[in-house]
Amino acid sequence: MSLTVAQIAERLGGDLEGKGSDVITGVAGIREAEKGDISFVANKRYAVDAEETGASAIIVGKDWDKPCSGDIIRVDNPDAAFASIAGEFAPETIEFAAGIHASAVVDPSATLGDDVYVGPCCVIEAGAAIGDRSVLVAGCYVGHRSRVGADCKFYPNVSIREGCLIGDRVILHNGAVVGSDGFGYTVDKEGVRKKIPQIGIVTIGDDTELGANVTIDRARFGKTRIGRGVKIDNQVQVAHNVVIGDHAVIIAQVGIAGSTTIGKHSIIAGQAGVAGHLVIGEGAIVGAAAGVTKDIPPKTFVSGFPAIPHSKSQRLLAHIAKLPELKEKISELEDRLNKLQPEA
Amino acid sequence: MSLTVAQIAERLGGDLEGKGSDVITGVAGIREAEKGDISFVANKRYAVDAEETGASAIIVGKDWDKPCSGDIIRVDNPDAAFASIAGEFAPETIEFAAGIHASAVVDPSATLGDDVYVGPCCVIEAGAAIGDRSVLVAGCYVGHRSRVGADCKFYPNVSIREGCLIGDRVILHNGAVVGSDGFGYTVDKEGVRKKIPQIGIVTIGDDTELGANVTIDRARFGKTRIGRGVKIDNQVQVAHNVVIGDHAVIIAQVGIAGSTTIGKHSIIAGQAGVAGHLVIGEGAIVGAAAGVTKDIPPKTFVSGFPAIPHSKSQRLLAHIAKLPELKEKISELEDRLNKLQPEA
């Protein structure tokens, strides 16, 4: 793939500044780019890099006012523009031609749609169903009676326990686990725990994506429900009977305890934890590493531990940072008081 | 499966309030339940849901005093009662008939007990042993000379490195790893690390359960020891030479650093971290997201970072929340002092 800078500007509907004649053969980050690469900057943090980059051309926003090495293409949304052009320079996509690999183990009672790919060492148990054009790359497991929709992609070592329902166009990354038992026990007087059967399932809506080594527990009864268009990053833990609303975003290493509801379009940032039996309102944002212990109203941004409205949490952090000064101020007042009124 | 509400009340030894004649065909959460379902409430948080539920019957505690839609069954422990009845309405259990799948790779020197199930693509290395009636669902790995007890269940993609010892009735969920190398290196003057051989093993006691994608490192030497009846939730990390006492509970995403001892019957809540070389006393409780940096006496409840007794930690949080007021109070005192004694 090769295009001139001018050709790229035209495709993007962007404004070209520079001669535009260089031939672009690849995309790269602003710091790593070399001649022949196109890059982008969307953040003033990278102003120095934009000036020093080896890139032949840089995609920037309409209001970018910093010097750039090489040609410039101005667009409304440099991030999106870059994404669209990066796709054109991508390495050849891996195609998995439809078929069942000889080493795959597919129960005769399982149902496979048209043009399905079941890769090496995959296992599909009795009564399971895989929709049209879905791809199971390798070493994937689909348990008894689970149903996977059309156009799904499961990377190696994904495993889905029995009875779960997966929508269309769902992407599951390596090592993701769907439907493991919820964590539930009764305790006797000697403190010995007895397992509570986890007889529910997990449902996952269309267009949802789960990152590598994510774990989603099946419901104690009923459903753990992941909505449509939900994006879950690597190593997130979702406990039994959680409900995650459509288009929510859960960033890496978040943990969500049992029976909590995460509202539609909400965002839970990395390493945050949400306690059980809570309701996080629609469009709420939970800051990174926050610990949510109470219901969160819709469209609220919370952070800290315990999580409180972000502006308040920031104010408390500022107060904490000034504790040494506060202490000194108090000593000073005490000194002054002592002078006025020496202690008995 | 179908039972009338009256029949269920009788089985549970509970007190029926209502006609009891509805036929129950399933169990469900209080918010999702429909006609024909039985549900339960154990927490006043759900009082509104109990009033609005579609369930035909609700199991409640003896002291429940909120209005409920549908019939009521009163019992001492609604949670346990529901668990027992939910089992009766569970979907058909998946049975794995004894046998070795043709695609499994079992070394001729491995020993398999009676009625063992070794599913597709499992690998059992030389000298390993699997006890009677144990089930390895699919894609599981049991390393050289490792010994697995009777009546164990390993879900897909569990892997156990060489030389480890697993008790009876142990449940390992998808992707759990037992016996990976501990994290240990020597460092030379140039800051280059050399691996310290991790030549110990992991032992796991009877009736213990490990969640999905849990990792338990083998000892540097000797044993990383997980006791009996221990319940470990998803994505927990246990470092080398840790000892976890019998019946301890470790909730999701906890990390326990090397050579720490967790006392019997202790509970470590989600996302907490415990530093290395510590002793957590028997029956201690560590709050969610706490960071434990010192030994914890038995039966103590600690929280916060660094973890301190929970009541103290709560008090400090309350003080922090009032820092803005405190600051104002100090300004007020200063103003008053200034009036009494204007600064020079």
Place this chain on the structure above:
Amino acid sequence: MSLTVAQIAERLGGDLEGKGSDVITGVAGIREAEKGDISFVANKRYAVDAEETGASAIIVGKDWDKPCSGDIIRVDNPDAAFASIAGEFAPETIEFAAGIHASAVVDPSATLGDDVYVGPCCVIEAGAAIGDRSVLVAGCYVGHRSRVGADCKFYPNVSIREGCLIGDRVILHNGAVVGSDGFGYTVDKEGVRKKIPQIGIVTIGDDTELGANVTIDRARFGKTRIGRGVKIDNQVQVAHNVVIGDHAVIIAQVGIAGSTTIGKHSIIAGQAGVAGHLVIGEGAIVGAAAGVTKDIPPKTFVSGFPAIPHSKSQRLLAHIAKLPELKEKISELEDRLNKLQPEA
């Protein structure tokens, strides 16, 4: 393997105190050691254990001045000395004789070096290459066009996506994932996300080790780059376009967000989080559970949330611990003021 204490002292170039005639047949922790074991203590915390141990001999530092049960061997670095001697008493190492297991699936276009071991149920896709003497234990996946160096060891269920480049002597523990998609989306006005193609790769330098269930995302474009001699503990998450410098150490459950650079020889302690687009300087140290939100200068030790220089962070914690006293002091001052000047 058996050696007398005197023979071990000689091998270590250490000073023997005691008769040295006991025969040592194993190594063990100071608390678990029995007659015939050699152990070590490097930390005064274990003084009591050194006095009470059942070990026949203990390796200690030159300046150890506490009583020990059994013989003593004094050395400069007891930790390193013990590591070297423990290796001699290790159980027989598992050898994987070169060869391709019959159940492995190796694409005809893949290239395997000399004396490679490809264990049961491994999958090597088209165009991939594995260097001389590398070992893939079982259930490992190497994607299209990925290149693995010489003398690598991949434990069960490791998976590497397409196009990634792995150096020599790299160790990947069970369930580690290399090259899963970075977490990147565009959002439309309705809050619906569209996947940004993640067309970059991951490169891993020589002598690097990744723990169990680690996840390393591929770059959005260009490379996610893990340097040489890097040691990454279990369950660490590394996002797209991160750069980790040579000989850095990342301890369990750390999360590093996208496009951040971790300097050479830096140490990120357990459960810490590092936000995206930051630069952590060479030789910096990030404390356990810290949350890094700003660039960190070289050789700086930071901790807390948000992370600040460790001494400052410790001071703030001390101030917080004294908030109850501070509050009382203020009340006292107020009382005194009230006496001086009763409020209107």
